[in-house]
Amino acid sequence: MDAIDEKIIAELTRNARISHAELASRVRLSRNAVRQRIERLERQGHIAGYTIVRQPKDSEGDVVSALVLVYRQDRMRGGEVLAALKRIPEVVICEVLSGDFDLMVRLEALSLERIRSIWEDIAQMPGVRDTVTALTLSRVVDRPRAGKGSTA
Template sequence: MDAIDEKIIAELSRNARISHAELAHRVLLSRNAVRQRIDRLERQGHIRGYTIVRDEDSDTGDFVSALVLVYRQDRMRGGEVLAALKRIPEVVICEVLSGDFDLMVRLEARSLERIRGIWEDIAQMPGVSDTVTAFALSRVINRSRKARSEESEP
C-alpha cells in the first residue's frame, strides 16, 4: 500500500458511498485508476466490506444483541465453522477463545426470531458440538475502537 491507497481508504472510511469520480478528484487520479486501486485493495483484504454505521443519537433500540459461545468438535480443524460464520451478516464479532469455549460470536439482528434462527443454524453446523447463548438486556458502555483510541491521545 502506498500513500494514495491510504488516502483512498481514509476517504472511503469517511464516506463509503463516495463516487469514484469524486474520490478520483480528491486523490488526484483518474476515475478508472481509483476503481482499479479499490478492486486491488479489496482483493488484498485491505477493504473487506462496506457497512452502515448508525449514530448513537439515531439508535432507536431496534436491534437485539446476543452472545453465542460455541464449542467446536475439533478446535484445530474447525475452519469450516469460521467460514460459515463469515457468511452470516448478523455476526458482528467472532473471536477465537482460550479456555472452555472455542468461539465467541456476537449477533445483532432486528428481532428475537432472527437471533433464534441464526442460533439454530450455528447449532446445526457441521463441526459444532454445542452452544451457549446469552441475550443482551441493556447496553451500559459502547466504545468503538476509534473512540477508545481518541480517548487515549493526550
C-alpha cells in the same frame, strides 16, 4: 498497505459513499491517486465489498444483539464451522479465542426470534459441541474502530 491506505479504509468505513474528491482532500492525495489506491485495495481483498445497512422498521430503531460462545468438537479442524458462520449475514463478528471457549460470535438481528433461530442453527452445526448465549441488554460504548496506524 501503508498509512495512507489505512486512512482511506478508515474514511470509507465511516462513509462508503464519500466521493473520491472529498477522500482525496482528507488523505492529501490527488483524486486519481485515491481512485487507483481504492482499485488496488479491492484487487488485494482489503476492500471486499460495499454493503447497505438498513435500519429496523420498529420505532425504537434497536437491533437485538447477542454473544454466542461456541465450543467446537475439534479446535484444530473446525474450519467448516467458521465457513458456515461466515455465510450468516447477522454474524457481525466472529473471533477465535484462547481459553475455554473456541469462538466468540456476535449476532445482530431485527428480532429476538431471528436470534433464537440463528442460535439453534449454530448449536446444530456439525462440529459444534456446545454454546453459551448472552443477550445484550444495553450498549454503553459504541465507537467506530480505528484502523491500524490511524491518528484518530
